[in-house]
Amino acid sequence: MTTLENYTLGRWTPGASAPQELLDASTGEVIALANTEGFDYEAIFHYARTVGNPALRKMTFHERGRMLKALALHLMEKKEQFYALSVRTGATRADSWVDIEGGIGNLFANASLRRKFPDKPFYVEGEPVGLSKGGTFMAQHLMVPREGVAVHINAYNFPVWGMLEKIAVNLLAGMPAVVKPAVPSAYLTEAVVREIIASGILPAGALQLIVGSGQGILDHVNYQDVVTFTGSAATGRKLRAHPRIVEEAVPFTMEADSLNAAVLGLDAKPGTPEFDLFVKEVRKEMTGKCGQKCTAIRRILVPESLIEDVQIALGKLLSQTTIGHPLAEGVRMGALAGREQRQRLREQVELLAKNTPIVYGDLDAGLDVLGQDRGAHFEKGAFFSPILLRNDQPFRNLDSHELEAFGPVATLMPYKDTDEAIKLVNMGKGSLVCSLATNDPRLAQDFVLGAATHHGRILVLNEEMAKESTGHGSPLPLLIHGGPGRAGGGQEMGGMRGVEHFMQRVALQGSPTMITAITEVYQPKAKQIEKDKHPFQHYFEELEIGQTYVTHRHTVTEADISAFAQVSGDNFYAHVDETSLEGTLFTGRVAHGYYILSKAAGMFVDPRKGPVLLNYGLDECRFTKPVYPGTTIGVTLTVKEKIGQEKRDAEDVAKGIVRWYVEVTDQTQETVAVATILTMVKKKNQD
Template identity: 65%
Template sequence: MKKLQNYAHGQWVEGTGDGKTLYNSITGEPIAAATSEGLDFGEMMDYGRRVGGPALRKMTFHERGLMLKALAMHLMKKKKDFYKLSWATGATKPDSWFDIDGGFGNLFANASLRRQFPNESYYVDGEMHNFSQSGQFVGHHIMVPKEGVAIHINAFNFPVWGMLEKCAVNWFAGVPAIVKPATLTSYLTEAVVREIIDSKILPEGALQLIAGSARGIIDHVESQDIVTFTGSASTGKMLKSNPRLIEEAVPFNMEADSLNASVLGEDAAPGTPEFDIFVKEVRKEMTVKAGQKCTAIRRAIVPEKYVDDVRKALTEQLQKTTVGDPNIDGTRMGALAGQEQRTEVREKVNQLLAEQELAYGSLETAELNGADYEKGAFLSPILMVNSDPFNKKACHDVEAFGPVATILPYKNNDEAIKLTRMGKGSLVTSIATADDKTARDFTLGTAAYNGRIMILNRDCAKESTGHGAPLPLLVHGGPGRAGGGEEMGGKRGVFHYMQRTAIQGSPTTLTEVTNQYQYGAKHKDPGKHVFQKHFEELEVGETVFTHKHTVTETDITNFANVSGDNFYAHMDRTSLDGTIFEDRVAHGYFILSKAAGLFVDPKKGPVLLNYGIDNCRFTKPVYPGMTIGVRFTVQEKIENDKLGDENVAKGIVKFMVDIYDEEDETVGLATILTMVKKLDQSAAEQAAKEAENEE
């Protein structure tokens, strides 16, 4: 029988021993054997630290982001092959889309994050803090990649998404990974990893794969490593208690299966769009991936007056859900990942049935579309009703990880909140309601017990991704039973793989360390106006000191006439008693506008446009007779890999606008954002013109 291979220290390695036989969950036929016997986990981790880590840390965020984009585009071309293999896990085409395309989508989403990070290998976090009277002792925070390895121990239900939603983040952060997929469906993960390695898009050492057991790998972790786990709460707790994690203070992120709920609002009566949305979501979460989703709805919390209506509506929908071979037309739900999973789900359902009534389905048989019940790992959808969920509590403690849900009645919104909280922590809870007050009260009442809350109504339903779809730019995780961890979440997820370090010193020194101008640092002479320099020529700290302007009452009156801003403090000297102002005060926006008139160089140059203002503050009143000038400083340079319709290579430059008075005190401070042409584009245009002239 074919053996899956592990990818360790730069080569494909076949484990020793017979390994565990993996079966096609549709036909019951053996697919391959998986074993990791003979692998040296300590050597694999050392290889990741020595080879993969340094290679990734040499890259900037922009380079890593483009790497992820290239990898996503490459894998998309191969996805038909992955779909064929995904079928053996019991997945329908929509199930495979969720797993495979969803995984690639995580690569794309994290690739796009590069625009929120500098073109550096580190990140400057937050704002500078001044700790001295003269402003020459300041502090800041930087974030650098951890110098260890990310170990990802994943669940069987998403062999592609489970790997890529984590790896996309650690690669973008600059950290290599060792992936341990659940053995049951590791054949699909191995196929994707093989394609990733063959593409040579990642630097060597950035990814290693363990196709069999990884028992003992945590014994080799060090303080710079990170461990993530997705799966059952019991396994997660066992791993989390490893003394090595405690000794080395290794971050451990746990995302455990949870008893997620969906609530039908009291206003969502039968016949309303919200009632239909609720029924659709519960049915979908029971049947997509055959209910094998960590976000699946296990508890359908329903006003007691609508229990019979919901039961009837769900039964009708489940009767339309054809179970069978996903390759045969008409099949809407496939199989569980394996017969051992079916056995486990049956055991859990029997525990629940000790307190609950079976409303739909069977544990022993199912009418199948082109498949054999005994050979495959099929199970009928199971819907139950709990008549007394405050006292019959198994539904809040036992999870059957399959196409299983229970209807729970409630009397009012407070009871709905209490029932939701009895799950002791969930990845997600949804509520279908058109009443925004109900939505607000429910959200604030349950947020502490959830990682995500989805509010469904007629306004968002058509565009909603649904109850069970975590999004790369929002956090995924949850408190309590759900594991207490967080992953994804855009920048938040990236920071999980980085070390935040406080740095202190003079603003000039911290400017050099961060490559971002810190207020109060020494200025550099640009030699010529900064608007006449291309993106590559500009240096952080270069400053133009502008001409000065003395503000007059005429300025204030004229600006009021142009802008229509006749606020009393600008126009009526007799109304200033009891205010902070001593005289008519110049409009803040006049001061900023005049500053622009002072710092802008009018001649045509590499600056293409100014497109925004950040962090604008007016810090001191400006009265008639006061004289202002501007210190105009290159604050930060940001790469931009988009050419746009005009096909011009450009970067983004942030300029600090420091407006000061005759006492050298700052009266206004802002950051303007500009697009600046790159030198190479200008050189290319010049070469084209010269060639044209020669012709």
């Protein structure tokens, strides 16, 4: 038995209050003590804001991403010690895989997300906005890290994933974190944080850990901070109404347990792959992590003619769920997090059972749990039977849509048609996720459009995607994890959207030249830099934002158009048949847009060997004015943005991507085409 410590102010220390006992979920054995009070949150937050925040803010997205990757690799090497400890939470190896390697996978995913951002501490969001006719006044949105701290208040069911999926995002954004895990499983969170700190990968102040109740943790937050909460909707609402949250307008995102639903489509009859997939998915969500998942299926909606079929099929699968100590051979479901959770769950099921009878499972019968030789004990542990209830009048008996039993519990209910199914799933008043098993695209579209307003995520399950699907209950790092209403109204993760939650968006207004200087992204009509040497002869480091090359001019001929049509095979009538132009936008044969772009490339490219390694691609292209024979075109090539690349290994060439703004104008100086092209350019410094 150990006494857990907190990591604050750069050191490990015990709490100051009387300790709370943390028990093994299977045996009831006391495995750790946690001091739950006595923290100087004002000092903790000050340390995060003044030490951790400046260090992270100075780093670029790419540096932060590489930091996350290094951390993920380090934790992956230590995963077996986490698995050994995770058993004490009642989790099987499969349950722990989701928590441990799922959490580490979140670090990997966000590390890779760095490539969506520039190699800068900030990023430019969206397109520039012109604010004046002459083009000398414009605006651009800019995202910068907040100057505060991310406060994460987490639930007990995912002590590893719950922390890592959140800090991966705030660290990539450039904010430090204070993590407060739920006490019952805090010993596993503490073990992971010990490894994170021991690795030395994060800068000082980037991560602090509070192992305790967190009483008073919100009393010192301010408007630069961000608070996230995962847990019950009731607790989340209390925290959201905290005076400090309200007074300081602190961003608060809540991911709450919700009454998620699974719907069997009208076409998914017994014997179809979708029927079998549906039943297996429901069983998996009821029993995985002992049903202690915020995304678990709580309501099972099936066509009224198939309710008996589903009840029988699901009951058969549930009967094959062997319960016991997670290390005992053959165990498919472990224990709840603790006896307190078991008592609470029993009370919730008893309330539901008043109007919706139990059709599988028994609250009163003791379980013969496997692993008694390992100390597993029904009375001392927190084992619980899967419970299936049936609500034959779901529009009348409303407890199924309002009360959640947080464990291996779900309620079966019938519906008549798709419209009725939509009404029923939406009666949950907002959910994290809903699943629909169907192979009918029209049915799927009708359902999704009707249910999307009430759900954060919808999984359409059919045979085509089943082998590769991550399933109903798996939030993914690049997709939002959250939902409206009861689910909290917030979101976690979500790729770039998740990162933006920890940043401040500012609408930057000014001249194109000034905004170019601030954002390090060239804006049209900004002042340009001309040099004697062709820009393709400059190394990556030597190129400057706004550096410009103006080409010679070329007069387009009919022969040019005909030759391009022959070479490309593009014989669209407007290019080759001037007798077919009546009623069109054109007054004569018009040059191909791609001819204009190709000719522009021929005009601005320097054919000599130099630092430019290759053409990397085309981001944007617009043809803004028809080009007829006799039009004289010229090209202005400008360095728009520079993005450094990481070397894959010591032998790789040091290089970066240069984004060039290409503007093609005619003899009247009107723009006929614009594009952003990318080239890979060698760096002068190959170290």
